[in-house]
Structure formats: structure tokens, C-alpha cells
Amino acid sequence: MLTNRHIVLLGGDARQIEVIDKLNALDARLSLVGFDQLNRNFNGAMKVNMEEIRPREVDSLILPVSGTNKDGFVETTFSNQPIQLTKDWLEETPEYCTIYSGISTPYLDKLSSDTNRAVVKLFERDDVAIFNSIPTVEGTIMMVIQHTDITIHHANVIILGLGRTGMSLVRAFSALGAHVKVGARRPEHLARAFEMGVEAFYIKDLEKQVHDTEICINTIPAMVLTSRVLSNMPASSFIMDVASLPGGTDFLYAKKRGIKAIITPGLPGLVAPKTAGRIIAKVLADLLLEKFAEESEQ
Amino acid sequence: MLTNRHIVLLGGDARQIEVIDKLNALDARLSLVGFDQLNRNFNGAMKVNMEEIRPREVDSLILPVSGTNKDGFVETTFSNQPIQLTKDWLEETPEYCTIYSGISTPYLDKLSSDTNRAVVKLFERDDVAIFNSIPTVEGTIMMVIQHTDITIHHANVIILGLGRTGMSLVRAFSALGAHVKVGARRPEHLARAFEMGVEAFYIKDLEKQVHDTEICINTIPAMVLTSRVLSNMPASSFIMDVASLPGGTDFLYAKKRGIKAIITPGLPGLVAPKTAGRIIAKVLADLLLEKFAEESEQ
Numbered sequence: 001m002l003t004n005r006h007i008v009l010l011g012g013d014a015r016q017i018e019v020i021d022k023l024n025a026l027d028a029r030l031s032l033v034g035f036d037q038l039n040r041n042f043n044g045a046m047k048v049n050m051e052e053i054r055p056r057e058v059d060s061l062i063l064p065v066s067g068t069n070k071d072g073f074v075e076t077t078f079s080n081q082p083i084q085l086t087k088d089w090l091e092e093t094p095e096y097c098t099i100y101s102g103i104s105t106p107y108l109d110k111l112s113s114d115t116n117r118a119v120v121k122l123f124e125r126d127d128v129a130i131f132n133s134i135p136t137v138e139g140t141i142m143m144v145i146q147h148t149d150i151t152i153h154h155a156n157v158i159i160l161g162l163g164r165t166g167m168s169l170v171r172a173f174s175a176l177g178a179h180v181k182v183g184a185r186r187p188e189h190l191a192r193a194f195e196m197g198v199e200a201f202y203i204k205d206l207e208k209q210v211h212d213t214e215i216c217i218n219t220i221p222a223m224v225l226t227s228r229v230l231s232n233m234p235a236s237s238f239i240m241d242v243a244s245l246p247g248g249t250d251f252l253y254a255k256k257r258g259i260k261a262i263i264t265p266g267l268p269g270l271v272a273p274k275t276a277g278r279i280i281a282k283v284l285a286d287l288l289l290e291k292f293a294e295e296s297e298q
Numbered sequence: 299m300l301t302n303r304h305i306v307l308l309g310g311d312a313r314q315i316e317v318i319d320k321l322n323a324l325d326a327r328l329s330l331v332g333f334d335q336l337n338r339n340f341n342g343a344m345k346v347n348m349e350e351i352r353p354r355e356v357d358s359l360i361l362p363v364s365g366t367n368k369d370g371f372v373e374t375t376f377s378n379q380p381i382q383l384t385k386d387w388l389e390e391t392p393e394y395c396t397i398y399s400g401i402s403t404p405y406l407d408k409l410s411s412d413t414n415r416a417v418v419k420l421f422e423r424d425d426v427a428i429f430n431s432i433p434t435v436e437g438t439i440m441m442v443i444q445h446t447d448i449t450i451h452h453a454n455v456i457i458l459g460l461g462r463t464g465m466s467l468v469r470a471f472s473a474l475g476a477h478v479k480v481g482a483r484r485p486e487h488l489a490r491a492f493e494m495g496v497e498a499f500y501i502k503d504l505e506k507q508v509h510d511t512e513i514c515i516n517t518i519p520a521m522v523l524t525s526r527v528l529s530n531m532p533a534s535s536f537i538m539d540v541a542s543l544p545g546g547t548d549f550l551y552a553k554k555r556g557i558k559a560i561i562t563p564g565l566p567g568l569v570a571p572k573t574a575g576r577i578i579a580k581v582l583a584d585l586l587l588e589k590f591a592e593e594s595e596q
Contacts, residue, residue, distance in 0.1 A: 014447075134451045134475070138443050145440040149312075149572040153432045175473030177432070274447040 002028035002285075005059045005292055010034060010050075011074035011083050012064035015269060018277030019062065020045055022285050031058075034076035034083045050083060055092035060288060061085075065102030065123065065269070065280070072107050090115045098291065100284060122283060126164060131279040132268050133168035139267030140169065140240050141176070144215055147260055148238050153177035156212050160203065161219035162189035165242060167196075169217055174198055181209060183224075213237050218248045225261075227253040235259055242267065300326035303357045303590055308332060308348075309372035309381050310362035313567060316575030317360065318343055320583050329356075332374035332381050348381060353390035358586060359383075363400030363421065363567070363578070370405050388413045396589065398582055420581055424462060429577040430566050431466035437565030438467065438538050439474070442513055445558055446536050451475035454510050458501065459517035460487035463540060465494075467515055472496055479507060481522075511535050516546045523559075525551035533557055540565065 007023055009016055011034035020042055023030055030045035031053055032038075041047075063085070064075045072084045090097075090111060099119045101108060112119040122128050144152060157178040159169050166182070170193065174180045182193040182200045193200035201209050203224060210216070210233040218225055221243040227250050239254060239261035241247035247263040254261035268276035305321055307314055309332035318340055321328055328343035329351055330336075336345075361383070362373045370382045388395075388409060397417045399406060410417040420426050442450060455476040457467050464480070468491065472478045480491040480498045491498035499507050501522060508514070508531040516523055519541040525548050537552060537559035539545035545561040552559035566574035 135449050138449050138451065138474070142440050142443040145436050145569055149570060151433050151436050151570045151573040153436065153573075172474060176436070176470060271443055272447055272449045275449040275451075 002026040002288055002292060004029060005288070006031065006057050007060045007062060007288070008033060008053060008058050009062045010064070010085060011076040011079070012062075013075065013077040013269065014273045015065065015277030015280055016062075018274065018281040019284055022278075022281035023288070026285060026289070028288070034074065034079040034081065036079050036081065038078040049081070050089075055089050056094065058093045058097055060097060060291070061090075061093070061099045062284065063099060063101040063108075067101040067103050067105040067108050070105070070107050072111070085111070087111055087114055090117055093117065100287070102280070120287065122280060125283065128279065128283050129164040130168070131283070132276065133165040135268035135272040135275050135279075136165055136242055137168045137172045139264070139271040140217060140242055141172065142271060143240055143262060143264065144217075144238065147240075147262065148215065150214060151177075152215070154179065155214045157181070157215045157217065158183060158210065158213050159217050159219070160184075160206075160224055160248070161243075162186075162193055162200075163219060166219045167192070169219065169242075170196055170198055173217075178215070183209065207232050210237075215240070217242065219243055220248045222248050223250065225249040225254070230254055230257055230259060233257075233259060238262075300324040300586055300590060302327060303586070304329065304355050305358045305360060305586070306331060306351060306356050307360045308362070308383060309374040309377070310360075311373065311375040311567065312571045313363065313575030313578055314360075316572065316579040317582055320576075320579035321586070324583060324587070326586075332372065332377040332379065334377050334379065336376040347379070348387075353387050354392065356391045356395055358395060358589070359388075359391070359397045360582065361397060361399040361406075365399040365401050365403040365406050368403070368405050370409070383409070385409055385412055388415055391415065398585070400578070418585065420578060423581065426577065426581050427462040428466070429581070430574070431463040433566035433570040433573050433577075434463055434540055435466045435470045437562070437569040438515060438540055439470065440569060441538055441560060441562065442515075442536065445538075445560065446513065448512060449475075450513070452477065453512045455479070455513045455515065456481060456508065456511050457515050457517070458482075458504075458522055458546070459541075460484075460491055460498075461517060464517045465490070467517065467540075468494055468496055471515075476513070481507065505530050508535075513538070515540065517541055518546045520546050521548065523547040523552070528552055528555055528557060531555075531557060536560075 006029045008031045024044050032047045033050050035047050066075050068074050074083050102123045104121045108119050155178050157173050157180050160183045162182050162184045180198040183203045183206050185203050190200040207229045213233050216239045218241045230253050235258040241249045241263040245265055249261050251261050304327045306329045322342050330345045331348050333345050364373050366372050372381050400421045402419045406417050453476050455471050455478050458481045460480055460482045478496040481501045481504050483501050488498040505527045511531050514537045516539045528551050533556040539547045539561040547559050549559050
């Protein structure tokens with residue numbers, strides 16, 4: 001349990017509601033900054049302003065998935081008030097006060113080194129990336145069905161990358177009856193693709209593999225779908241890029257060639273905000289429980 | 299091959315383009331009525347008016363999926379000209395001239411018995427229903443992802459009916475990681491659900507099964523999701539009814555209770571017109587080849 005642990009949430013979107021529910025259930029003392037317009041109240045969680053919080057009493061700080069912008073302000077779906085995390089404020093927190101963010105930002109990194117407070121980047125964790133691959137896959141399935149005039153079933157699908165998201169994509173698209181081919185760089189990924197019963201090839205041979213591609217899904221955050229590759233692909237094919245921005249597709253060339261290519265960051269929050277929130281809530285709860293259990297032991 | 303067989307297409311939508319391509323490849327002589335606005339020409343297929351066709355030279359007649367309306371007019375996506383199939387016209391065709399339609403209509407049934415010309419209803423065929431279940435499943439997946447804030451993965455999903463579409467739904471939703479329960483009437487369907495590794499129950503017990511349902515998909519064309527059943531279902535659940543109109547859901551009561559319930563007829567043509575067209579084209583080609591092979595033998 002997190003009884004008497006004071007945890008402050010600074011801003012965020014609908015996903016944070018799952019976090020609040022989860023930490024509430026663990027009996028934490030919650031202060032919610034940037035939730036004044038949220039049409040719901042929580043037993044044991046107080047909606048407050050930044051000024052009402054005494055930093056010295058903060059055991060942990062939870063930021064939105066996006067962290068802060070370059071000036072330290074956080075995103076607030078449920079408030080119009082600007083909320084800023086400053087060095088002065090953070091320095092007044094106890095030294096063990098950890099900051100939890102989805103991703104790191106230059107501002108956060110600097111704050112962390114200036115104040116010597118730990119910043120945990122949830123989305124860099126393997127478990128979170130794997131959990132998040134589930135709604136990412138469903139968002140991809142939705143986009144592919146919307147943007148093609150054929151079924152996924154029996155379509156020629158190429159999936160680039162067999163990492164945390166690639167593996168989930170291969171499993172789902174194979175299960176829906178697609179003819180899946182995987183392009184990857186590492187020999188162990190080709191071996192895994194073979195074990196999973198799908199065809200595999202080295203990324204360097206990509207341009208020889210795309211002549212009959214109907215759907216191409218990229219997970220590799222590097223330029224892989226180059227103009228050279230795209231020029232070998234049918235103009236009727238559809239590209240869904242789920243790699244981190246800016247993706248791995250030459251979007252300008254794709255457009256020129258008439259190939260529909262889409263990149264949509266943040267699919268989990270878009271297609272399944274509740275599930276995406278639960279993923280963050282579960283991992284956060286585990287981390288906080290572990291942190292405070294260790295402290296009690298010391 | 300269908301060399302020298304004169305086949306007339308009367309109206310229809312994008313799906314008929316696949317039919318034209320397929321019959322063209324089999325060397326049929328094609329007359330296309332109601333395609334004047336289609337921005338594409340076909341070698342070996344003539345765009346004509348109804349008046350330009352000599353019914354005596356027509357070997358087979360292909361109607362749109364929807365057949366005719368109550369006055370004998372057919373749907374035409376690619377024309378503004380009204381096209382009517384009349385008794386007088388049909389009586390002039392050779393006796394062996396078969397009419398192919400997606401579904402039967404009272405007008406068509408009467409025409410068939412008045413003129414003694416066979417009407418083949420493609421969508422009543424088991425093979426077509428099974429092929430069509432594939433795009434129906436993908437349309438359902440798309441709708442479910444769009445209309446829920448959770449993932450299909452790990453959701454509590456009830457599928458009603460284990461017929462031609464039900465079985466495809468069970469396979470796809472299980473493969474995506476849902477917790478699938480099947481409600482059916484026939485003991486052999488419960489046995490099959492068990493074999494497929496999912497839970498199964500008798501439809502008569504439905505109201506006891508829905509208290510934790512998050513997604514419910516109905517394929518049974520009879521009132522099964524009654525107000526009594528719906529009153530036991532969480533208000534946050536989502537119902538997708540894919541049974542033939544009017545479906546099997548008390549939509550009025552669902553709305554009253556705040557349960558989102560949707561019925562969308564014609565999912566295959568909506569989400570995958572090309573695949574849906576190919577399904578029709580393949581079955582039509584098989585039927586025509588068989589028909590004319592038999593005639594040649596006689």
C-alpha cells in the first residue's frame with residue numbers, strides 16, 4: 001500500500017484518470033494539479049493549485065506522458081491554468097522525490113541534473129513499450145481497414161522491424177489471415193520471424209521485396225522506406241508508419257508517387273485511452289510500491 | 299472459358315468492376331448497362347443502353363447485390379439513367395438465361411415464377427456467406443476499436459451465434475487476445491466453441507452471462523438482446539449487431555439505458571469493396587463456367 005505517501009499529479013489527459021483510480025485504491029494521498037475542469041471527484045484525492053502544495057511534503061511527482069515543454073509547462077486537458085515545474089520548486093522537495101514522466105525532454109533532463117532528482121521515463125521501459133504495443137496494433141488495424149479497399153485477410157503485408165511493437169503486429173496480422181513478411185536487420189529477428197511461421201528478409205534487401213506489397217507497416221525509427229524502395233512498390237499500396245516521429249518513410253516521395261502513407265503518433269491514447277491509462281497506472285503503481293518498500297527497509 | 303457467352307450486367311456499384319474484370323479474363327462477351335459514368339473502359343466489354351441489347355442473345359444476366367426494387371429498377375452507382383428489368387424483356391431471353399442477384403426480392407421472385415427463368419441468390423449460398431464473413435469481421439473490428447475506449451485485447455467479448463459469420467468472429471477476436479464467450483442455441487455449436495478454446499453458453503441463459511460484458515457482437519437475426527438482457531449489461535458496454543436487418547437488438551431500450559448499439563448493413567462493401575467484389579466475381583465465374591460446361595455436354 002501507499003498509505004500516507006503524498007503523490008502529486010501535474011496535468012495530463014484522460015489516461016491520468018486511471019492512474020488516479022489505481023493510486024487511490026492503494027491508499028496514496030493524492031494532490032491533483034490541473035484537473036479543475038474534470039467533471040468527477042475522487043475520494044482521497046484533492047484538486048488543488050500548485051501554490052497550495054508544500055513541496056517539502058511531496059513524495060513523488062507524476063507528469064503527463066509528454067513530460068514538459070521547453071519552458072517546463074505541462075499539458076493539461078482538464079484545466080486552462082498554466083502549470084509549470086520549476087527548478088526552485090523541485091529543489092524544495094525531499095531528495096528522494098522521484099519524477100515520473102512518459103518521455104524525457106531536454107528541460108526535464110536539465111532539471112534532473114540541476115536538482116539531482118531522478119526522472120523515470122516510463123515509455124523507455126521495455127514492459128511499457130510491450131504493453132503499449134497492444135493498443136498500437138489495434139490502432140494500426142483500424143487505420144489499415146479504413147484506408148484500404150481490401151481485407152487484411154490474404155493481403156500481402158510487410159512489417160518492418162521485429163522489436164517490441166513489430167512482434168505484436170506480426171502476431172495480430174498473421175492471426176487475421178494476412179500473408180506477412182518481416183524485414184529486420186538482426187539475424188535473431190529473422191530467426192524469430194521464421195519460428196513465428198512468417199517469411200523474413202534482411203532490411204537491406206527491402207527494395208527487392210515490395211513489388212507486390214499491399215500494406216506496409218513500419219516500426220523502425222530510421223529512414224527505411226526510401227524513395228528507392230517506394231519506387232518499387234505498387235502505387236495502390238498503403239503505408240502505416242508507427243515508428244516514433246519523424247518515422248521511417250519518405251512521405252514526400254510517397255505522396256508524389258500516389259502511395260497513401262500515414263503516421264499517427266500516440267495511437268494508444270487515441271484508440272484506447274482507458275487501456276492506455278491502465279498500462280501507465282499499473283506500471284506506476286508497481287514502481288511506487290517498490291520504491292517505498294525499499295525505503296521502509298532501509 | 300466463357301468465349302462467346304453474352305453476359306449482361308445491369309447496374310451495381312464498385313464491386314461489379316471486379317466481376318467485369320473476372321468475366322473479361324474468361325473471354326465472355328460483356329454488355330454493361332448502367333456504367334456510363336464509370337471512368338474506365340474495358341477491352342471486350344461494351345457500355346450500352348438497355349435498348350441496344352437484344353434479349354434473345356443474352357446468355358446470363360447479372361444484377362446488383364441488392365437485386366431490384368419493388369418496381370424492377372436496379373441500383374446504379376455509375377449512372378443516372380433508370381434501368382428496369384421487365385417481364386416482357388425477360389420473356390424474350392432464351393429459356394436457359396439465368397439471373398444472378400445478391401439477394402431475392404418479391405419483384406424478382408414473381409418475375410422468376412412468371413417467366414420461368416432461374417434466379418440465383420448469391421448471398422444465400424453458404425460459400426458466399428463464409429467468404430463475406432471475412433470483410434464483415436474486419437468491419438466489426440474497425441467499429442469496435444472506433445467506438446470503445448479499451449482494447450479488444452483482454453476485453454470481455456460475447457459473440458452471439460456460431461454460424462458462418464459467428465465462427466469467423468470468434469476466431470478473429472480470440473486471436474486478438476479477447477476473452478471470448480459464445481452464446482448459441484444448438485448443442486453442436488457449444489461443442490464447436492469448446493473445441494475452439496472459448497467459453498460457451500446456451501442463448502436462453504444470456505441474461506445471466508452479460509454482467510461483465512464489455513463488447514457484444516450479435517449475428518442472430520432474431521430478437522436476442524432484449525430489454526431484459528440489456529438491463530443486466532453494463533451501460534458502458536458496446537453492442538455491434540451484424541445480423542440481417544432489423545438485427546437482434548432492442549435498440550430503443552439500449553439507447554434508453556445509455557448502451558451504444560450499432561447496426562451497419564453491408565459492411566463488406568463498405569470496408570473492403572475490392573475484396574467484396576472479388577468474392578462475388580469468383581463465385582459468379584465458377585457458377586457460369588459450370589452452367590455453360592453442363593450445357594455443352596448436353
